[in-house]
Amino acid sequence: MGVEHIHYLLPKDHAFQPSPQQLEKLIAGLYNGSWLCRPDSAGFSQLDFSCSCDFELARKTGGFRREPQTKDCESIPYPATSEWFAARLPADLLLIWPIYGFEKCRSLRYPFDQSVGEETEIYFEIQLQIAENYLHRVSEIIDPLSNVDCKCGASLEFYADGGPFFNGRIHKNCPECGTLFDPGDVFAVCRDVWTGIETEVAGGATSCFALAIDCGKAIPNIDSETAIRIHPDLKKLVEETLGVMFYELGDIY
Ligand SMILES: [Zn+2]
Numbered sequence: 497m498g499v500e501h502i503h504y505l506l507p508k509d510h511a512f513q514p515s516p517q518q519l520e521k522l523i524a525g526l527y528n529g530s531w532l533c534r535p536d537s538a539g540f541s542q543l544d545f546s547c548s549c550d551f552e553l554a555r556k557t558g559g560f561r562r563e564p565q566t567k568d569c570e571s572i573p574y575p576a577t578s579e580w581f582a583a584r585l586p587a588d589l590l591l592i593w594p595i596y597g598f599e600k601c602r603s604l605r606y607p608f609d610q611s612v613g614e615e616t617e618i619y620f621e622i623q624l625q626i627a628e629n630y631l632h633r634v635s636e637i638i639d640p641l642s643n644v645d646c647k648c649g650a651s652l653e654f655y656a657d658g659g660p661f662f663n664g665r666i667h668k669n670c671p672e673c674g675t676l677f678d679p680g681d682v683f684a685v686c687r688d689v690w691t692g693i694e695t696e697v698a699g700g701a702t703s704c705f706a707l708a709i710d711c712g713k714a715i716p717n718i719d720s721e722t723a724i725r726i727h728p729d730l731k732k733l734v735e736e737t738l739g740v741m742f743y744e745l746g747d748i749y
Pocket of ligand 1: 646647648649650670671672673674675
């Protein structure tokens with residue numbers, strides 16, 4: 497199978513942006529729940545950071561911040577504190593914890609509600625995608641939102657130069673009249689990756705925050721009856737820590 501899969505956990509309140517304190521708590525929760533591997537644990541030495549040159553930055557602490565300008569990439573400190581976030585926000589942040597060699601790291605939990613797939617090497621990245629304005633995630637299977645204009649008529653779409661995300665952007669607040677744009681008021685047609693069945697999803701995959709699991713070609717075990725789902729314990733942790741409800745959407749690239 498040639499497709500690569502990324503799975504998003506998205507806030508139902510599309511405008512939600514976590515505070516530095518909430519981010520600190522969420523990352524601590526990911527470690528406590530064994531969704532991330534502590535750099536001082538025995539399992540950590542089993543992880544492989546040799547697959548990509550920017551993973552070198554994750555070798556010490558397990559995670560790194562990806563930027564298009566390599567010089568701006570950095571390790572995510574362990575533990576990641578609210579002060580670290582406060583010094584960087586509201587800039588866009590793409591935080592990545594690469595988990596390569598999952599099958600050898602017994603202390604870690606698999607983030608999907610399925611068993612691991614057929615690949616002999618199980619890998620994925622846990623990402624936090626944090627943006628100042630909405631990321632308008634569009635793909636072969638996620639259409640653009642049905643409307644991206646403010647009620648005053650101004651177009652809210654724009655493209656940002658630089659930064660870690662390649663998505664188009666939508667202003668959170670209209671630059672003309674200041675009104676908050678709520679992507680949940682409009683929809684995107686989304687096609688199920690496996691069945692092709694189309695549904696209208698309020699807000700599509702548009703948000704200022706997402707937890708994403710990019711599993712590339714190491715797709716979990718599925719049959720025609722089941723869709724890929726994030727593990728309910730992981731979803732519950734994110735919802736309880738951040739105090740908002742989430743929904744999930746899969747995408748391919
Ligand atoms: Zn407006």
